[in-house]
Amino acid sequence: MAYRILKFSCAEDDADALESMLDDIPVVHAWVRRVDRDTAHAELLVDARDAETAVDRLIERLAPIKCFHVASLPVEAVMPRPRPVRVRGRRERLGRQELYADVLQAAQPSFAFFAFVVLSSIVAAIGLLRGDTAVIIGAMVIAPLLGSNLGLALGTTLGDVPLVVRSAGSGLAGGAVALALALAAGAIWGADPTAPAIAARTHVGYEDVALALASGAACALSVTTGMSSALIGVMVAVALLPPTVTLGMLAGAGHLAAAARAAHLVAINLICVNLAGVVTFLAQGIRPFGWWDAARARRATAIAIAAWTTLLAALVALLARAA
DSSP states (O other), X not given: OOEEEEEEEEEHHHHHTHHXXXXXXXXXXXXXXXXXXSEEEEEEEEEGGGHHHHHHHHHHHHTTSTTXXXXXXXXXXXXXXXXXXXXXXXXXXXXHHHHHHHHHHHTOOOHHHHHHHHHHXXXXXXXXXXXXXXXXXXXXXXXXXXXXXXXXXXXXXXXXXXXXXXXXXXXXXXXXXXXXXXXXXXXXXXXXXXXXXHHTTTOOOHHHHHHHHHHHHHHHHHHHHXXXXXXXXXXXXXXXXXXXXXXXXXXXXXXXXXXXXXXXXXXXXXXXXXXXXHHHHHHTTOOOSSHHHHHHHHHHHHHHHHHHHHHHHHHHHXXXXXX
């Protein structure tokens, strides 16, 4: 069981009202220290699953205070071990604020992000040229494009336009870099469309749609629940980069028909990851704070689900036609 420490400053009257403010949230322990006659520093130990509700309550009550901030800190262990408390309606996931911070960091178009894109593209290209599955899996595990797609799905779910724009921009830029490197590799070293490692990413079937949907849902679920142990397997299953590199190498080598089939797989993977991510975030109860943001988020989510579903239906129709 994971716990969080919530640290904040408040007026002395608000410190006295903490118990009534969080009356339905099982606070494991509270530390309140008076700084002066008007101000107090408080620390609350809560279950990680209750942190979102607790932070929302604190913001609702204390946000009017000038320069108010609340910090959420992870806890390694609590001794003596608290007794588990059942809370009706509690969801088995991390708080919205913590999830947002994690996804925002992964979706940043930083130097490290582009370095990982370049390095994983090189690894994927070498693996495809050599037909070495272990090397290709190495490129999958690096998974630099996964964070931007998660950011796009979360931003859509929350109706957060800046996060959507940032995630879409980093995803497009990262994909363009990977594609450019793959085009150069294909033009220089060529690409054999009959090689097993490359051919596997040019044949698209209905099972690829199911795989991409399941992988996208598993990816969003592993992030919301904090199960980092499952994330490595999810990175391998989603595998956005190797098909993109395959597309670029085939196009660079002049095999345009095979490149088009690889592009079909890339499009299916991208659409399914985003569609499954939005649906999973909704199922996990990820909602924005405030009714005005919630209304905007519902509109954005409905539009996104309709758009992704329409695009996926069109790609599936192409599969049926090709069959």
